[in-house]
Amino acid sequence: MTPAGRRGTSAALSPAAVSAIAGELRLACMRISRRVRFESTHEVPPHQFSVLARLQEAPRTPGELAEIERVSPPSMTRTVAALVERGLVARTADPSDGRQVILSLTPEARRVLREIRRRRDQWMTVRVKSLTPEEQDILRQAASILSRVAGE
């Protein structure tokens, strides 16, 4: 009866133990995030990257982007203008509503996004590679749990 681990079933952890795990995980995630951001921040500033990522999911209007990114419409106008200027975002008129503008990624933007993500993943890949197979296996299982936690 080990305290936990290596078994198909585990005893429930004490609230204090859960808090300790949560605190350590939280801090580790924030540190990793900072390191990764620092690694790839020289191509596109964070707020521009965030908008590009949203537009990769689907074309959107400036108003939608402002709401999603929790930023004011004038700020989004400015950010979008910078991205259009850089040739990363294309503007097209909405055929059914003349007030709206449809924003979408250019091929160049898709290339830039791929490159940034590749570099970010590489930072983490190098570190996971250096772990033992047992540690890698724990992280394999943790990855799907943390994805679920992050997505909630």
Added chain:
Amino acid sequence: MTPAGRRGTSAALSPAAVSAIAGELRLACMRISRRVRFESTHEVPPHQFSVLARLQEAPRTPGELAEIERVSPPSMTRTVAALVERGLVARTADPSDGRQVILSLTPEARRVLREIRRRRDQWMTVRVKSLTPEEQDILRQAASILSRVAGE
């Protein structure tokens, strides 16, 4: 011979598998970090929080802080001025070198830091609590591995 997991020993993962795990972990960490930051960002802006955290490690001069935070000395002057104004940082003259200034946290700053960290940890604690004991156990093991990865 299971592909991986539940055993004391694991087979080495393929490079592609390692990359996939790293990518998923990286993304999850960044999402969690963003959520946590959003949760507690209303007390002190990020750059001020970062300086307070550095000063909690040890009292430092403005120049040291500027170098650590990779920011220009004038920017640090400004950030420090705001923190002094808010009563979170105290300035004392260096007795051995009249050009330098020693910055340290006030008791109020320690209280604010505790409160911010408490709220951040709480966000994560709530989510870890909702997992099964088996999942919690995986995260318990993952936490120490990720801490090591983050600290490198």
Added chain:
DNA sequence: TATTGTTATACTCTATAACTATA
């Protein structure tokens, strides 16, 4: 008249260059 988006203006954080005080 309401909605979408932009322009006008101001505040904050960042930077580089110039300046003051001390070593």
Added chain:
DNA sequence: TATAGTTATAGAGTATAACAATA
């Protein structure tokens, strides 16, 4: 003369308020 820190000034990003075009 070199170093620590501040002040002067300018460049992004954010915001609110006012405006133009369309529904």
